[in-house]
Amino acid sequence: MRPVTLCFSGLDPSGGAGLQADIESISALGGHAAVIATALTVQDSQRVYDFQLTAPEFMREQALRVLADLPVACIKLGMLGSAAAARTVFESLHAFRHLPVVLDPVLSANSGGNLAQQDLRDALLAALPLTTIITPNSVEARLLAGCDDLTEAVARLTEVGAENIWLKGGHEPGDQLINRLYCKGELMLRSSLPRLEGEFHGSGCTLAAALAAGLASGMPLLAAVEQSQHFVTAALTKADRPRNQGQWLPRRIHSVWNANS
Amino acid sequence: MRPVTLCFSGLDPSGGAGLQADIESISALGGHAAVIATALTVQDSQRVYDFQLTAPEFMREQALRVLADLPVACIKLGMLGSAAAARTVFESLHAFRHLPVVLDPVLSANSGGNLAQQDLRDALLAALPLTTIITPNSVEARLLAGCDDLTEAVARLTEVGAENIWLKGGHEPGDQLINRLYCKGELMLRSSLPRLEGEFHGSGCTLAAALAAGLASGMPLLAAVEQSQHFVTAALTKADRPRNQGQWLPRRIHSVWNANS
Numbered sequence: 001m002r003p004v005t006l007c008f009s010g011l012d013p014s015g016g017a018g019l020q021a022d023i024e025s026i027s028a029l030g031g032h033a034a035v036i037a038t039a040l041t042v043q044d045s046q047r048v049y050d051f052q053l054t055a056p057e058f059m060r061e062q063a064l065r066v067l068a069d070l071p072v073a074c075i076k077l078g079m080l081g082s083a084a085a086a087r088t089v090f091e092s093l094h095a096f097r098h099l100p101v102v103l104d105p106v107l108s109a110n111s112g113g114n115l116a117q118q119d120l121r122d123a124l125l126a127a128l129p130l131t132t133i134i135t136p137n138s139v140e141a142r143l144l145a146g147c148d149d150l151t152e153a154v155a156r157l158t159e160v161g162a163e164n165i166w167l168k169g170g171h172e173p174g175d176q177l178i179n180r181l182y183c184k185g186e187l188m189l190r191s192s193l194p195r196l197e198g199e200f201h202g203s204g205c206t207l208a209a210a211l212a213a214g215l216a217s218g219m220p221l222l223a224a225v226e227q228s229q230h231f232v233t234a235a236l237t238k239a240d241r242p243r244n245q246g247q248w249l250p251r252r253i254h255s256v257w258n259a260n261s
Numbered sequence: 262m263r264p265v266t267l268c269f270s271g272l273d274p275s276g277g278a279g280l281q282a283d284i285e286s287i288s289a290l291g292g293h294a295a296v297i298a299t300a301l302t303v304q305d306s307q308r309v310y311d312f313q314l315t316a317p318e319f320m321r322e323q324a325l326r327v328l329a330d331l332p333v334a335c336i337k338l339g340m341l342g343s344a345a346a347a348r349t350v351f352e353s354l355h356a357f358r359h360l361p362v363v364l365d366p367v368l369s370a371n372s373g374g375n376l377a378q379q380d381l382r383d384a385l386l387a388a389l390p391l392t393t394i395i396t397p398n399s400v401e402a403r404l405l406a407g408c409d410d411l412t413e414a415v416a417r418l419t420e421v422g423a424e425n426i427w428l429k430g431g432h433e434p435g436d437q438l439i440n441r442l443y444c445k446g447e448l449m450l451r452s453s454l455p456r457l458e459g460e461f462h463g464s465g466c467t468l469a470a471a472l473a474a475g476l477a478s479g480m481p482l483l484a485a486v487e488q489s490q491h492f493v494t495a496a497l498t499k500a501d502r503p504r505n506q507g508q509w510l511p512r513r514i515h516s517v518w519n520a521n522s
Contacts, residue, residue, distance in 0.1 A: 044330035108488035
């Protein structure tokens with residue numbers, strides 16, 4: 001069967017980000033996504049208005065059924081929403097520690113105040129040794145590590161157990177968008193791309209999901225990282241902007257279906 | 262932008278049915294899905310173990326934000342889960358009555374006892390005049406119409422407002438699977454296919470979503486119906502069966518992504 005990636009993500013009803021990014025990216029790359037919604041959100045292409053977190057126990061039930069039934073080959077974690085959810089998810093995966101885990105450490109989309117944010121950060125930090133690779137943007141890397149200097153942040157995250165870090169530079173200034181892959185603290189890849197104009201909805205989810213799809217299919221880490229970079233660039237280059245306002249929605253599926261195929 | 266279909270469906274974490282069928286089918290056909298989860302379910306490729314319905318008011322909030330932001334061209338309704346949800350969804354769509362509506366009248370997946378089921382049936386019946394086309398299987402057509410004879414059922418559903426009925430024959434006996442399209446009660450299309458072996462998870466969702474994608478792109482009804490039939494046949498023919506047990510999972514995305522494309 002197609003390589004299965006089990007994903008934990010929020011649901012974005014505008015279809016730019018979250019579990020839809022997972023489903024589209026993973027299926028576009030030949031895999032099958034099994035998706036657990038960590039939250040339902042009220043959002044459009046412009047902003048998040050409201051959200052409801054899924055009860056951690058209900059996510060555990062879903063995860064255990066899927067893991068028992070499908071030949072899951074990779075785990076992809078996006079927005080988890082709360083420290084309790086993060087702890088429950090990582091506990092549920094305990095018997096599946098042989099599987100690669102891609103963690104996109106989403107911190108900012110979750111409100112609930114600084115204390116809840118701090119708890120979630122602590123839960124993610126504690127889980128770093130269980131990850132194969134994490135995909136923070138520079139803002140998340142600084143928040144997770146608790147320091148402003150990015151080189152220092154990478155060193156600290158490596159020290160607490162993040163073996164591989166695919167650090168996204170989209171929030172840093174400059175004409176070029178620079179992503180960096182660190183393995184055991186060493187810079188292994190530096191990818192420099194012309195910055196696209198506009199804001200994109202779900203680019204981070206798309207990148208992490210494409211990376212997970214690559215690992216699920218058995219690709220080596222570096223090849224999966226490079227594929228994810230190419231994939232997200234293609235999806236953003238072909239993005240649509242609804243009614244010429246708000247953020248662009250990535251186009252992850254490029255097939256034109258042929259009724260005679 | 263890609264033609265947008267707003268979908269209301271349950272979330273199946275095994276990825277065979279529900280909103281994942283919507284997202285994959287619609288994107289495979291060149292559209293964009295905007296998805297509202299009517300329920301989260303605990304299920305695998307074999308059965309449904311548990312579910313949580315989304316509060317109708319929360320669905321309304323999501324729908325209104327998406328409708329205001331995205332150029333929605335079609336509405337696709339799958340599992341709604343309760344009479345209250347069905348009524349709220351149809352009320353939310355009131356200002357968008359010019360849009361085509363595809364209703365897959367899912368009754369059986371929702372437990373909650375006979376009374377709740379009866380209420381949901383009544384709510385769907387009351388909404389039939391608001392639909393462009395409904396896609397019941399023969400079991401659902403009989404339940405909705407309240408009679409055993411299918412010809413009689415079609416006549417009754419037409420009478421209460423279902424102008425177009427794409428009646429699926431997969432639950433009827435015979436080597437051939439026969440689907441029939443009725444327009445204003447007249448048989449307009451009879452599609453006969455060899456029956457595939459095995460049970461498929463999400464074939465009905467896939468058909469209705471593909472139909473909605475066709476209508477969203479401006480296809481005439483008959484062409485969209487025929488495309489949906491071809492699309493679901495292709496998806497089932499290429500389905501995977503996890504670990505050789507349970508139901509087959511349709512394969513709706515056939516593109517092999519090319520990093521150099």
